[in-house]
Amino acid sequence: MFGIQSKRGVNRSIFPDPHKRLRPRIFARVADEAASRVLAERLKLFGYQCWRASNPLFNPDNFYRHDQDVFSGRAAHAILAIPEEIDVDVALDGCVQVK
Numbered sequence: 475m476f477g478i479q480s481k482r483g484v485n486r487s488i489f490p491d492p493h494k495r496l497r498p499r500i501f502a503r504v505a506d507e508a509a510s511r512v513l514a515e516r517l518k519l520f521g522y523q524c525w526r527a528s529n530p531l532f533n534p535d536n537f538y539r540h541d542q543d544v545f546s547g548r549a550a551h552a553i554l555a556i557p558e559e560i561d562v563d564v565a566l567d568g569c570v571q572v573k
Contacts, residue, residue, distance in 0.1 A: 497521075500555040510553050514572040522555040523562070525569035 500517065504510045507528065514524035531545035554569060556562055 497557040497559075499557070499560075500553070502553050502555070504551045504553055506551055510551055511572065513553050514555070517553070517555045518572075521558045523558050524556075524572040525554045525566055526572055527552045527554065527569045529568070 500522070502513065504513055504526075507526065510526040514526065517524055528549045528551050530547070530549045532543040532547070534541065553572075554566070
């Protein structure tokens with residue numbers, strides 16, 4: 475929750491000017507799916523469309539072909555946020571739009 479709380483002061487960064495010309499695309503790591511929902515809801519208030527992505531830390535096709543999952547099934551979670559005025563014309567395979 476610390477990371478989300480620290481983001482509350484980014485109003486000037488997300489909306490640096492009144493014409494929205496400098497709005498960044500955001501790709502942010504989050505702790506878990508619950509945190510991704512909270513961050514996505516906050517970003518939507520600023521006019522962003524959001525997708526979440528979760529990727530397992532263990533890949534069975536790893537370079538050394540180890541078959542033991544030393545990560546115990548954990549995954550890395552992230553949010554992709556794109557300003558709503560930008561048309562998303564690329565495939566976001568593996569991402570789920572947060573409605």
